[in-house]
Structures are given as C-alpha cells and as structure tokens.
Amino acid sequence: MYATLSAARLRDAARASIEELEIVLVSPQPTLVVRPRLYEPNPETLTAPLDDVLKAIDVRYVQGTVETIDTRGRSVEIVSKAxxxxxxxxxxxxxxxxxxxxxxxxxxxxAEHGFSVDQLDEAIKLDRHLHSLAGRAASKARDTVVVAGGGFTGIEVATELPARLRRILGPDATIRVIIVERGPAIAPDMGAEPRPVIEKALRECGVESRLGVGVAALDDAGVTLSDGARIESMTVIWAAGMRAAPLTAQVPGERDNFGRLLVDRTLRVLDVDGVYATGDAAKVPCDDQGRHALMSCQHATRMGAFAGNNAAAELLGVPTSPYHQKVYVTCLDLGEAGAVFTRGWDRKVEMIGAKAKATKKEINTVWIYPPRAERAAALASADPERVTDL
Ligand SMILES: Cc1cc2nc3c(=O)[nH]c(=O)nc-3n(C[C@H](O)[C@H](O)[C@H](O)COP(=O)(O)OP(=O)(O)OC[C@H]3O[C@@H](n4cnc5c(N)ncnc54)[C@H](O)[C@@H]3O)c2cc1C
Structure with missing residues (x-):
C-alpha cells in the first residue's frame, strides 16, 4: 500500500502524467488485511478497502496472485482465482x-491440527473453532488452549484468549491458556527490562508458561512436549517463526535465513535489475550502526514508502532516497492487563498498563489503516520522510 501511494506521490511531485508513469497494484483482494490485529476476536472485520484510495490517486488495480516472475523479460504472470x-x-x-x-x-x-493467527483465513478458522467449542461438553481438552511460541505474536494471542474464551464458554469454564516456549525465558527477543512487565501481565491474565520445552507432536486431543509431557487440548495455536512469502524464491538474489531478499538502502534487490523488495520480503540496513529492519509493520510501512518512491524515481529520472529508520518502538498488547510500550533497540519501558493500551488501540485502529480516499491527503501520507517514525 505504501509503495503504491509513494510512487503516485512522486509522480505528482514530478508533474508526470499517468501515461508517462503507470502504477499497477496486483493483489488477491482490493483490501488491506490488518495483519497485526489478527490475534483479536472477529477477525473477519479486520480488513480495510483499498479501491477508493487507489482510484483517488490514479493507480490501476489488478485482482490476482502473481505466480511467476521473469526478471529477464521483466514480466509477471498473474492468476485470477475468480x-x-x-x-x-x-x-x-x-x-x-x-x-x-x-x-x-x-x-x-x-499441519493437520495446528491453528494460527498469521493470515486472515487462518484467524477466521481459529475464531470459528473457538466458537464451536461452546457446543461441546466441558472437558480439559475443550477448555485448554496451547500457544506454541512465547514471542510477540504468542504473547498477544495468549493474553487475549482468557477473556475471549470466557465470553464463548461462559464464566464457569475452567479455562487454561498455556504458552510453550523453547527458550529459557518468555519473550526471548524482548530483553530484560520489559520481561517482568510481561510476566506480571501473564499472571494477571491467568496465562501459564512452560519454558525450555518445545512442541514435539500434535493430535486431535492434544500436544506432546519435547520432555514427554502431555497437554490435553483441542486448540493448539502455532506462533513460532516467520518466513518471507514464497514468491521471493523466484528472484535470483541473495537471501537471509528468513528467505528475505537482500536489498540496498534504496530497497533495490542486489544484482537484479529493475526489482525492488520491501516489507517482510526484504532485508535492509535501517541505520548506520549495522541494524536491519525487522519483519514488522512498523518497518514495512516506511520501507514501502521508500521502495515505491525509488522505483518511480528511477523511471522519472529524479534522485532516489536511501531508507532510514532511526526510531524503533514496540507496543505489545497484554490483554486485560493492558500493554507495554518500549522505545529503542534496548527496549526501555516507556508506558505500561492502561496508558500503553490506549497507544496500542490508536496504533491498531488508526495508524495501520489506509489513508482516507482523498488525493492530497493520501499522497501526503506516503512521503517517505514523513511516514510515521514514532
Ligand atoms: C498476529 C500478528 C501480530 C502482529 N503484530 C505486529 C505489531 O504489533 N507490530 C508490528 O510492527 N508488526 C506486527 N506484525 C507483523 C506485521 O503484520 C508484518 O510485519 C507486516 O504485515 C508486513 O507487511 P508487508 O506489507 O511486508 O506484508 P503483508 O502484510 O504480509 O502483506 C503482503 C501482501 O501481499 C499479498 N501477496 C502475497 N503473495 C502474493 C502474490 N504472489 N501475488 C500478489 N499478492 C501477494 C498478500 O495477500 C498481502 O496482501 C504482526 C503480525 C501478526 C501475524
């Protein structure tokens, strides 16, 4: 979305016409899936329309999925599911x-028994499953949810679940939510300062943790852990690890362990002419201290704004702009215990509880949604130097 908007912004700024620079967005649906919210209830509501904003900025929308990329012939093959x-x-x-x-x-x-909150259809499937539990007799397996992975997504989904399950199963159900984390501590990437806040929130929400063990096997009645322990559960949510989408494998460039294409500071794929990669599909340095952008919405929006701007700049013959992102914050939802907001790569805790929760709500309901479908406002929202750096 931001790549499209910023390319259109530069086209206007360079006073080029839509005949001189045509911008096409190819996507399975003309919607933005609000992915960072997929751990919430009612996931079917977590999309936002893009058609009106695309029309307002003269971008052509093509419905479909790109199945192949021919980087030599500079073409893509699009399949329309409809x-x-x-x-x-x-x-x-x-x-x-x-x-x-x-x-x-x-x-x-x-593959058969694991649920997830990663993609829209998966979050909807989980939500339907949770509601279907209300029609079953109470049992340990019905009332227990196992979340595999105690990182950002695992914590957000786990802390949301007790209240969500109480609404579905009623106040008398003996609800258990258990995070299984292979590392020795919860939130392995969060560092020492926010961890006590997170541990307290887990206690307040009644979420248990099993640390230092992994999930070894799943079946329709539960999960077996790497130490041989068994947890009876009809609901196991997998939240451990991300990879770049498979299309990146078709671009003949170097990749990191997550499958992300290595790009330079302009977001151009190294050694591949005419191809930019951005967001979770790309690994880019984000400052001069050797740090790289993370697979996060926060980085993806800014990377997108630079990628679209730079792809258009090359074609319009104006200078490209190197991506930078000096500010890094995290805002982790902690269910009924509020949230925790940290600033900097060393994650200094800046807000907790209700105050942090209000910021999380603002991020989740305003900042990560498309701009309004009004040309000037939409284009201004994608100025690479202005896209939120918090
Ligand atoms: C539950 C959850 C919570 C999260 N919480 C946070 C958070 O709090 N903060 C944060 O910063 N990040 C968070 N993230 C991460 C964040 O959602 C991602 O980093 C971000 O969405 C990446 O943006 P993107 O545009 O690169 O990719 P995506 O948002 O994945 O968008 C990719 C788009 O490409 C389309 N697509 C894929 N393949 C094709 C194809 N072959 N042809 C055409 N279209 C295609 C997809 O349909 C999709 O619309 C969370 C993620 C999840 C799942």
Missing amino acids: DDRHHRLTYDRLVLATGSRLFRPPIPGL
Whole structure:
C-alpha cells in the first residue's frame, strides 16, 4: 500500500502524467488485511478497502496472485482465482511486497491440527473453532488452549484468549491458556527490562508458561512436549517463526535465513535489475550502526514508502532516497492487563498498563489503516520522510 501511494506521490511531485508513469497494484483482494490485529476476536472485520484510495490517486488495480516472475523479460504472470484466468503483465520496475508467512516445521500433526493467527483465513478458522467449542461438553481438552511460541505474536494471542474464551464458554469454564516456549525465558527477543512487565501481565491474565520445552507432536486431543509431557487440548495455536512469502524464491538474489531478499538502502534487490523488495520480503540496513529492519509493520510501512518512491524515481529520472529508520518502538498488547510500550533497540519501558493500551488501540485502529480516499491527503501520507517514525 505504501509503495503504491509513494510512487503516485512522486509522480505528482514530478508533474508526470499517468501515461508517462503507470502504477499497477496486483493483489488477491482490493483490501488491506490488518495483519497485526489478527490475534483479536472477529477477525473477519479486520480488513480495510483499498479501491477508493487507489482510484483517488490514479493507480490501476489488478485482482490476482502473481505466480511467476521473469526478471529477464521483466514480466509477471498473474492468476485470477475468480475465473482461473492467467495473464502476463510487463513492468519497467517491480516492487515485491508480498510479505511473509508463518513457518511451520515438519512437526508430526502440526499441519493437520495446528491453528494460527498469521493470515486472515487462518484467524477466521481459529475464531470459528473457538466458537464451536461452546457446543461441546466441558472437558480439559475443550477448555485448554496451547500457544506454541512465547514471542510477540504468542504473547498477544495468549493474553487475549482468557477473556475471549470466557465470553464463548461462559464464566464457569475452567479455562487454561498455556504458552510453550523453547527458550529459557518468555519473550526471548524482548530483553530484560520489559520481561517482568510481561510476566506480571501473564499472571494477571491467568496465562501459564512452560519454558525450555518445545512442541514435539500434535493430535486431535492434544500436544506432546519435547520432555514427554502431555497437554490435553483441542486448540493448539502455532506462533513460532516467520518466513518471507514464497514468491521471493523466484528472484535470483541473495537471501537471509528468513528467505528475505537482500536489498540496498534504496530497497533495490542486489544484482537484479529493475526489482525492488520491501516489507517482510526484504532485508535492509535501517541505520548506520549495522541494524536491519525487522519483519514488522512498523518497518514495512516506511520501507514501502521508500521502495515505491525509488522505483518511480528511477523511471522519472529524479534522485532516489536511501531508507532510514532511526526510531524503533514496540507496543505489545497484554490483554486485560493492558500493554507495554518500549522505545529503542534496548527496549526501555516507556508506558505500561492502561496508558500503553490506549497507544496500542490508536496504533491498531488508526495508524495501520489506509489513508482516507482523498488525493492530497493520501499522497501526503506516503512521503517517505514523513511516514510515521514514532
Ligand atoms: C498476529 C500478528 C501480530 C502482529 N503484530 C505486529 C505489531 O504489533 N507490530 C508490528 O510492527 N508488526 C506486527 N506484525 C507483523 C506485521 O503484520 C508484518 O510485519 C507486516 O504485515 C508486513 O507487511 P508487508 O506489507 O511486508 O506484508 P503483508 O502484510 O504480509 O502483506 C503482503 C501482501 O501481499 C499479498 N501477496 C502475497 N503473495 C502474493 C502474490 N504472489 N501475488 C500478489 N499478492 C501477494 C498478500 O495477500 C498481502 O496482501 C504482526 C503480525 C501478526 C501475524
């Protein structure tokens, strides 16, 4: 979304016409899936329309999924699910912004029995399953949810669940939510300062943790852990690990362990002419201290704004701008215990409880949504130097 907006912004700024620079967005649906919110109830409501904003900025929308990329011939093959039609679109510059997917290792039973909150359809499937539990007799397996992975997503989904399950199963159900985390501490990437806040929140929400053990196998009645322990559960949510979306594999560039394409500071894929990669699909340095952008919405929006701007700049013959993101914050939802807001790469805690929760709500309901469908406002929202750096 931001790549499209910023390319259109530069086209206007350079006084180029839509004949001189045509911008096309290819996507399965003309909507933004508000992915950072998929741990919440009612996931089917967590999309925002893009058609009106695209019309307002003269961007052509093509419905479909890119199945193949021919970087030599500079074209993509698009498949439209609605009518199974295949067609080819040529490009002068391609911005690959296909995001990421949850990584599911080959653990027995995971593919068949594991739920997730990674993609819209998966979050909807989980929500339907949780509601279907109300029609079953109370049992340990019905009333227990296991969350595999105690990182950002695992914590957000786990702390949301007790209240969500109480609403579905009633106040008398003996609800248990258990995080299984292979590392020795919860929130392995969060560092020492926010961890006590998170641990207290888990206690307040009644979320248990099993640390230092992994999920070894799943079946329809529960999960077996790596130490042999068994937890009876009809609901196991996998929240451990991300990989760049599979399309990145078709671009002949170097990749990191997450499958992200290595790009330079302009977001151009190294050694591949005409291709930019951005968001969760790209690994880019974000400052001069050797740090790289993370697979996060916070980085993806700014990266997108630079990628679209730079792809357009090359074609319009104006200078490109190097991506930078000096500010890094985290705002972790902690269910009924509020939230925790940290600033900086060393994650200094700046807000907790209700105050942090209000910021999380603002981020989740305003900042990560598309701009309003009004040309000047929409284009201004994608100025790479202005896209929120918090
Ligand atoms: C539950 C959850 C909570 C999160 N919480 C946070 C948070 O609090 N803060 C934060 O910063 N980040 C958070 N994230 C991470 C954040 O959602 C991602 O980093 C961000 O969405 C990445 O943006 P993106 O545009 O690169 O990719 P995506 O948002 O994944 O978008 C990729 C788009 O490309 C489309 N696409 C994929 N393949 C193709 C194809 N072949 N052809 C055409 N279109 C294609 C997809 O349909 C999708 O619309 C969270 C993620 C999850 C799942």
